[in-house]
Every structure is written in C-alpha cells, then in structure tokens.
Amino acid sequence: MTSAPTHISSDLRITLNKEGARHYTRMSFPIHCGIFSEVETRNWLLHFNLNNEIIRAKGKTRSWPHPHEWLKRNMGNDWIYYSTGGYTGVFEATGEYYLPNLPYKTNGLLGGNPFDDESVGELINGWPTILSNILKSESHLPVEVSSFLQNALANTPDNLSTKADRLFSICGGRSTVLPPDARHVDYNVIPITIASGCLYKCRFCEVKNKHPFAAIPTAEVRHQINRLTSIYDRDLPNYNALFLGEHDALQAGAANILATLDEAYGAFSFDQSYLQGCSAFLFGSVTSLMNTPESFFQELEQRPYTIYINIGLESADQETLDRLGKPLTSAMVREAFTRIQEINDRWSKTEITANFVLDDDLPDGHLPAFLDLVRESLTRVKPKGCVYLSPLRFGQPSRSQTFGFNRLKVLSRVPTFLYIIQRL
Ligand code: SF4
Known part of the structure; x- marks a missing residue:
C-alpha cells in the first residue's frame, strides 16, 4: 500500500x-x-x-x-x-x-x-x-x-453504532469481557464465538451470563467468519488477532479451536496483514485446561499464531473459593497452576495466564495461599505466564488495594499485573 x-x-x-x-x-x-x-x-x-x-x-x-x-x-x-x-x-x-x-x-x-x-x-x-x-x-x-x-x-455516529450492533449479532452477543492478554494487541481483536456460556456460574462473577456451556457447531462458526469478513471489510489488513469467545472457549475442544484458527487465517487473509505476526486470545477454565491433551499444544506450535489462554483460578484458599461461590477445591487450583507452569515452560507459542481476585475483605488465607503459589512453588523468576489480579469491586478504587497489589507484584516470581476488565 x-x-x-x-x-x-x-x-x-x-x-x-x-x-x-x-x-x-x-x-x-x-x-x-x-x-x-x-x-x-x-x-x-x-x-x-x-x-x-x-x-x-x-x-x-x-x-x-x-x-x-x-x-x-x-x-x-x-x-x-x-x-x-x-x-x-x-x-x-x-x-x-x-x-x-x-x-x-x-x-x-x-x-x-x-x-x-x-x-x-x-x-x-x-x-x-x-x-x-x-x-x-x-x-x-x-x-x-x-x-x-x-x-x-x-x-455517522448512528451508522457506526448500527454497525457495532451488527457485529454483536453475528457473534451471538457483545463480548462483555476480553482476556487481559488482549492488551498485547491493544484489544484490536476480531471476535469469533466458538462456545457460549461457562461451566461454573460462580456466584461472585459480574460478567457471566445464564447460558449453560455449549460449543457452537462448526458450520455456524464458519458462517460467523464469513459474515465478519464483510464487517471488517477493507480494514482487514489492520488486524492480526482473534478473540475466541465466549467465557470458556478452551472447553470447545482442540479440534474446534484448531479448525477455527485455520479457517479465520485464510478468511481474514492474516498472511497479508499489514501487521506482523498473528495471535489468538481465549479463556479457559480449570476443567477445560486439565482436559486438554498435550497434543493440542503440539499442534499449536505448527500454526502461525501465538496463543494466549487465560484461566480464572481466583484463589488457592478453600475458604475464599467457597466465599466466591467458585465450585473448585484449592487442590484443583494448585494442580492447574502446576500444569500451567509445565505448558509455559515447554511450548514456545502458547502462554497460559491466570487470574486471581483482589479485595480488602477476602478471608485471611487468600493472600498467603496466593504467595505460596506464585513465589514459594516456583524455584526461579519466570518470563511468561502472567498472573492478573482482578479487583472484585466495580467502580470503587481503593488506595489500600493498590498498595497491596504493589507488594504482591514485588514478591511474585511470574509477571504480575492488574486486570482491568474491558469489553469489545
Ligand atoms: S468466573 Fe468464569 S467460570 Fe465463573 S461464572 Fe464467571 S465466566 Fe463463568
């Protein structure tokens, strides 16, 4: 050009x-x-x-x-x-x-x-x-x-708003939350919904919806991709990233994810993007992560994408998990954290990141259990596998939380940041 x-x-x-x-x-x-x-x-x-x-x-x-x-x-x-x-x-x-x-x-x-x-x-x-x-x-x-x-x-502003509504209707609704890793592309992702709903319906969660988890059939995903090409249209060369929605796309399974990545790469002509490289962002859960076979990550290594999968762990403390209404045990969270380290150490084109909650009013065991994972369980500082701390309350900045965050960041042996929930 x-x-x-x-x-x-x-x-x-x-x-x-x-x-x-x-x-x-x-x-x-x-x-x-x-x-x-x-x-x-x-x-x-x-x-x-x-x-x-x-x-x-x-x-x-x-x-x-x-x-x-x-x-x-x-x-x-x-x-x-x-x-x-x-x-x-x-x-x-x-x-x-x-x-x-x-x-x-x-x-x-x-x-x-x-x-x-x-x-x-x-x-x-x-x-x-x-x-x-x-x-x-x-x-x-x-x-x-x-x-x-x-x-x-x-x-016009009205036409731009109508176009956004068309985008939401193609994807089965607005992406109410993007993975924190989408910051790597300034949240400029093309959204493709490959699964709706999530497995856990945690009590504390402000972004969940009522849909039970369901993978979207391949033909429907293909139809979405076709319609998305007409929305992004002549601006496609300015894109090189996907968001695979919704809240647990990893649970859609390896075959569905790989087929979507391949289909989108061709339909959106990512090989001709003005931007270098290409990436895909998705959410997963402890269940979907632990069920994902090693061969999936091996397959991803053959693809042109860098993949970021964000898992909501929330806490390694049982009392906190119970208070949040997250149907997991602290042992499952610890196992998932260990698995995340294995994947991040082994595969160069996949980064699994994790979220933990942050709030002044959580049980006393939450922060020690968090530090036990991100500090004591790791023998060295790691360059990848970000951990995001997500403030539980909306619209209520707190100085003491910011101070507490800085202390945790210094102690953590993985890159640690605040998660600011952003939608598309
Ligand atoms: S935290 Fe994740 S799994 Fe839990 S309700 Fe929210 S979207 Fe669903």
Missing part, C-alpha cells in the same frame, strides 16, 4: 493511507499501528481506518488534558480515553504505559474521569462537524481527499 497525496493548506493537513507501525510496541509516547488516514486541523487530530471510520482522535490545544493522551473508538463503538495516569505506576500495575479509561463501570483501581472533560466530550460529539467544515471551507481539495471526507462523513 502506498501513501496517497497529502493535502496541505495553512490550517489543514490530510494524509490518506498513512503507514503506521507494523507491530504493537510499548512506548511512553503514543505509537499507532496499521494504515490509517489522518486529518489534522489547527485544533484537532483525527484518524480513520481503511473503511473511513473514525478510530482515534485528540485535541491539540491547551484545553486537551495532556498532549500524549488520546481517544480511541473500538469496533464495539466504545470511545476509550488513553491516559498517562501521570506515568506514575501505570506501567508497573498494568504492563502498559497508557491506562484505558472506559465509558462504563469496570473494576479498575486507577484513573480519573476524562469523559467529564469538556474538550473530550466536544471531540466525541463534534468530529463530524470538523469534517463537514473542511468540506465547506476548502475549495481546492484533490478528488481522493474530498471523496475520503464524504465517505468518512457517511459513517
């Missing part, structure tokens, strides 16, 4: 098909991946994907909260504000330099209220006016540039 002409006037620069980074990189300043078109005025910077849909925006004036912060619009049509968090502790806590501030209640311990900021609200609501003013005021726009602006304006 080559860059199309740039239109420049005194207060305006429009660049079509600008080539950004080819892989997701963590830096303390914003780096944007993929191919996008950029509209820069005196006050605003807007980015559009290859379907001419707005995907990012920021203000350039002093009223914008911070020059390195920006807004992202995802395929679920959520606007997410990326904040530096003052750069204090965000990277240590989340593994990322920027903190996603979400427009809905989540379990994050950090962050402010950027959506209350006037210029942030002005941009979310006013970006179409910025484009239409350009079309009205600029008389000598190159044909490609004016046609891009008209196409971008045709993707």
